[in-house]
């Protein structure tokens with residue numbers, strides 16, 4: 001399908017008389033690259049399947065490419081293409097890796113015949129942008145046509161990262177900010193703040209072992225967010241997420257700007273892992289698989305609901321035990337493989353970019369955005385809990401409690417077993433923020 005549509009696009013574009021030989025070569029390069037990506041199993045999309053909703057959000061309906069998707073719109077993003085290869089009158093969609101990057105119509109202006117200028121509109125700040133997660137995440141965000149401004153903050157080494165990224169000919173303007181004095185400027189008018197700042201695990205450590213260092217880092221950064229962009233969505237990646245999110249909530253409360261709908265602990269990597277491991281185990285097409293993962297983001301608090309896997313698939317008891325264990329220990333698997341050089345960075349950047357992109361689409365008016373996230377919640381007796389949430393322009397529109405109904409005995413036990421640890425981690429965060 002993709003190949004066919006790319007062929008069609010190729011024909012259409014190649015017939016445009018105004019295109020020079022050099023431009024034709026550039027187009028061919030771009031199209032060949034797109035075709036390669038479209039047929040390659042290594043190409044990917046960032047997205048999730050909204051259970052119980054009619055349409056798939058980005059990527060999963062068509063897995064051959066990063067699809068920074070914006071529902072409203074049908075225009076072309078220049079991305080890796082020569083600007084002159086774009087026909088502004090065409091309805092065909094194009095993308096970096098072979099399919100639909102769509103952008104908001106209001107943000108596109110013709111600059112001269114057969115060219116368009118993309119000016120996307122959302123402002124994103126990444127705090128901890130020079131780190132193992134921060135760098136690849138920044139690159140993925142730089143590729144989004146929905147982002148107009150990308151602010152990179154770190155306590156060190158961020159200038160080079162920003163200079164490097166700024167040479168990519170994608171719409172967003174990249175700026176770097178170093179150190180506490182530059183943090184307020186970094187956060188001005190920001191729509192979404194992503195926080196991967198903090199130390200990662202080494203073999204033998206738990207996520208909670210990071211608490212002493214990362215709790216203070218998150219506290220300081222969220223104070224600045226509260227002071228400078230209190231209406232922004234906040235995505236907390238720094239571990240232990242089960243504690244750092246409650247810390248962030250308390251700080252925002254102290255500053256009088258807490259909006260529980262806009263504070264998210266990023267647990268997307270658990271879903272990404274669950275989808276990958278299940279599709280491998282059951283030999284399913286990866287694009288079709290979606291497994292909700294609930295609870296929290298550490299050890300047994302990570303509870304994949306395999307019985308709710310889409311498409312419906314049956315697992316033996318042994319498979320359930322094995323898959324659940326692997327998903328719960330996915331982080332440790334990477335920490336051990338890296339043998340002291342850190343924890344998951346690339347898969348986390350991918351997961352964070354997926355979650356960010358979902359929120360950008362929600363901000364852009366897509367009414368069909370669902371993701372799992374660790375949020376303030378009433379689906380259990382715990383004050384914070386990861387589950388699927390519906391995300392809209394103002395943040396969490398609904399926490400989907402229905403996933404907790406009809407659980408298997410194994411899942412019910414897992415849910416009861418995680419509550420003590422999760423409650424303890426939440427209380428630890430709250431106590432830290434209020435001491």
Ligand SMILES: NC(=O)c1ccc[n+]([C@@H]2O[C@H](COP(=O)([O-])OP(=O)(O)OC[C@H]3O[C@@H](n4cnc5c(N)ncnc54)[C@H](O)[C@@H]3O)[C@@H](O)[C@H]2O)c1
Nearest residue numbers: 128130131132133154155196197198199200237238239348
């Ligand atoms: N939520 C998840 O699923 C998930 C997944 C992977 C990693 N993590 C966590 O993400 C965090 C970062 O991991 P990493 O591999 O990128 O670590 P890293 O050490 O490679 O990078 C961390 C970055 O944060 C910066 N930093 C430190 N203190 C800062 C401060 N006060 N302000 C701004 N920046 C600061 C460092 O300079 C560094 O560039 C860790 O806590 C890790 O456990 C979470």
Ligand SMILES: O=C(O)C[C@H](O)C(=O)O
Nearest residue numbers: 201239330331332343344
């Ligand atoms: O495992 C870690 O320490 C990092 C992260 O939480 C992960 O799940 O990979």
